[in-house]
Amino acid sequence: xxxxxxxxxxxxxxxxxxxxxxxxxxxxxxxxxxxxxxxxxxxxxxxxxxxxxxxxxxxxxxxxxxxxxxxxxxxxxxxxxxxxxxxxxxxxxxxxxxxxx
Amino acid sequence: xxxxxxxxxxxxxxxxxxxxxxxxxxxxxxxxxxxxxxxxxxxxxxxxxxxxxxxxxxxxxxxxxxxxxxxxxxxxxxxxxxxxxxxxxxxxxxxxxxxxxxxxxxxxxxxxxxxxxxxxxxxxxxxxxxxxxxxxxxxxxxxxxxxxxxxxxxxxxxxxxxxxxxxxxxxxxxxxxxxxxxxxxxxxxxxxxxxxxxxxxxxxxxxxxxxxxxxxxxxxxxxxxxxxxxxxxxxxxxxxxxxxxxxxxxxxxxxxxxxxxxxxxxxxxxxxxxxxxxxxxxxxxxxxxx
Numbered sequence: 001x002x003x004x005x006x007x008x009x010x011x012x013x014x015x016x017x018x019x020x021x022x023x024x025x026x027x028x029x030x031x032x033x034x035x036x037x038x039x040x041x042x043x044x045x046x047x048x049x050x051x052x053x054x055x056x057x058x059x060x061x062x063x064x065x066x067x068x069x070x071x072x073x074x075x076x077x078x079x080x081x082x083x084x085x086x087x088x089x090x091x092x093x094x095x096x097x098x099x100x101x
Numbered sequence: 102x103x104x105x106x107x108x109x110x111x112x113x114x115x116x117x118x119x120x121x122x123x124x125x126x127x128x129x130x131x132x133x134x135x136x137x138x139x140x141x142x143x144x145x146x147x148x149x150x151x152x153x154x155x156x157x158x159x160x161x162x163x164x165x166x167x168x169x170x171x172x173x174x175x176x177x178x179x180x181x182x183x184x185x186x187x188x189x190x191x192x193x194x195x196x197x198x199x200x201x202x203x204x205x206x207x208x209x210x211x212x213x214x215x216x217x218x219x220x221x222x223x224x225x226x227x228x229x230x231x232x233x234x235x236x237x238x239x240x241x242x243x244x245x246x247x248x249x250x251x252x253x254x255x256x257x258x259x260x261x262x263x264x265x266x267x268x269x270x271x272x273x274x275x276x277x278x279x280x281x282x283x284x285x286x287x288x289x290x291x292x293x294x295x296x297x298x299x300x301x302x303x304x305x306x307x308x309x310x311x312x313x314x315x316x317x318x319x320x321x322x323x324x325x326x327x328x329x330x331x332x333x334x335x336x337x338x339x340x341x342x343x344x345x346x347x348x349x350x351x352x353x354x355x356x357x358x359x360x361x362x363x364x365x366x367x368x369x370x371x372x373x374x375x376x377x378x379x380x381x382x383x384x385x386x387x388x389x390x391x
Contacts, residue, residue, distance in 0.1 A: 004202050004209075008195075015190045086186035089152060090248055091203050 009078055022070055030059060102163040102255055103128055104149070104286055109158030111144055111310075119144035120155065121310035131282040133297035133304035133318070134290040135383060141310040142290040143183055146258050149288070150180045162256060176205070179254030181245045183261045187233040193244055194220065194229040200248045219247040223277060239270030246277060257287045263296065275300055294380045298322075308387040321382040330362045331375035350384045363390045 013019050032039035034050065042058035049055070082088040104127040111120040119141045136142045147153045149160055151171040160167035167174050187196060197216045206212045220226045223243040228236070236244065242262055249257060259278065263271045278287065279300060291297060297304050298318050306314040314321060329349070334342060339358055342348055347363040361375060362368065363385055375381075384390075 001202070001207055004207065008199050008202070011195075012188070012191065081188065085188055086184065087188065089150075089180065089182040090185055090245075091200060 013074065019074075026063060026066065030063065033059065102286065104256065104288075105161045106145075106149070107159050107161075109145070109148065109155050109160060111148065111153075111155045118310050120148070120158075123158070123307075123310070123312050125305055125312060125315060127286055127288060128303065129284070129286050130303070131279065131287045131289060131301045133301035134288060134307060135292070135294065135297050135304055136290070136307035137292060137387070140307045142307055143260055144310075145307070146180075146260050146288060146290055149256075150178060150258050151175060152180075174256075176252070177255040179249035179251070179257040181242075181249045181257075181259040181262055183264070185245060187236075187241070187244075189232075189234050191233055192230050193225055193233050193236070193247075196233055197244070197248060197251070201251050204252050206252065215251065219250055222250070223247045224273075237270075238265045239267070239274065242266060242270075242274055243277070246274070246281075250281065255285050257281065257285055259287065260290050261292070262289070263291065263293065271296075294378070294383050298379045306383060306386045313386040314382070318379055318382075322377050322379055325363070325377035325381055325385065327374065328363055328365060329375045329377040329381050330364055330368045330372040331359060332362070332372045333357050333359050347390045349381055349388065349390060 029039075029041060033041035042055070042062050077084075082091050104125075106123055106125045106127070109120050109123040110118075112118050121141075123141075123145060134142050134145065144153070148155050149167060151167065151174050155168060162174060162177065165173045165177075191199075194216055197219060198212055201212045201215055206215060217226070217229075220229050223246055225240060225243055225247065228240065233241070233244065245262070246259070249259070262278070263274060266274060275296070278289070281287065282300075289296070289301065301318060303316065304314075304318050304321075305312050333354065334357070336358060339351060339360070342360055342362070346360075346368075349361045349363050351358045351360040353359070361381055361384075362372065363381075
């Protein structure tokens with residue numbers, strides 16, 4: 001049941017414009033940072049290689065923070081969707097406890 | 102299976118008495134609930150559909166206590182809400198599949214077959230890939246019925262299903278409902294009087310939370326035979342007539358009021374005997390005439 005619900009959510013979100021915009025923005029940020037000296041993500045430390053473990057770790061940390069904030073937006077919207085679109089009267093699960101097992 | 106409602110009462114926090122000692126027994130087949138807007142129809146249906154609590158009384162579906170054993174009821178229930186929305190960016194087939202999952206159809210293959218069968222049944226199969234948000238009112242309502250029919254419900258509750266449908270769509274919808282209603286309990290609420298007469302073998306009239314009439318619509322109409330008189334009058338005379346006679350209803354016909362009057366004795370003076378309709382029954386019950 002949980003797998004079915006998860007796959008429904010993923011398919012539903014992939015149809016949403018917002019997800020692709022977020023993907024694009026994050027992709028562009030990291031692409032810029034790794035390919036150009038003008039764009040800096042995280043603190044720039046001189047005398048490090050562009051692909052040094054420290055630099056890559058910094059990217060991960062920063063992007064992790066961004067995406068965590070985005071994830072809250074997505075989860076919030078999934079949780080509130082039935083009430084937002086007035087479908088809660090139809091979609092109350094038959095056995096409430098089993099819906100997450 | 103039979104649905105028995107006894108002494109059901111509900112008062113909202115703002116003091117509105119939505120249900121006042123309602124006792125009904127609903128047999129298999131189509132059952133009409135007739136009442137004005139705000140009469141308590143939706144409260145009654147939402148209570149039976151386990152979506153809200155009653156203050157007192159009991160509801161029994163066969164030998165299931167509806168107010169206590171909610172899961173057992175939900176497994177046997179199909180509910181079409183009065184107004185419902187749909188998710189954006191989703192096709193009818195996907196949404197129906199999702200709702201079937203929530204209703205407990207966990208096997209993927211079974212669900213796929215079920216969704217297709219339901220969409221065939223309500224004539225939406227060719228539109229199954231279209232976004233639900235682009236559906237017309239009638240199509241959306243038929244989708245609502247399809248979702249209510251998932252899982253072979255024994256009790257089907259439809260709350261004002263024809264609000265906003267054009268006459269053609271209304272007929273198609275009712276044909277569909279009548280087909281389903283042969284084998285299960287269907288409770289249909291409406292404020293459109295003719296719908297009940299056309300479809301239901303039993304009905305109840307609800308007004309201000311109380312049941313004013315329970316029985317067959319035809320018997321109710323017959324009970325008024327020969328007691329209803331109609332007359333066209335001038336607009337200015339309406340007040341006089343209302344004090345002098347038991348006026349059941351007045352409506353405009355070609356710009357002049359046509360009144361229906363209840364009388365045990367024969368009226369002449371320009372009155373003509375009118376064929377009573379269910380509308381006369383409805384208004385005479387809620388205005389406590391006759």
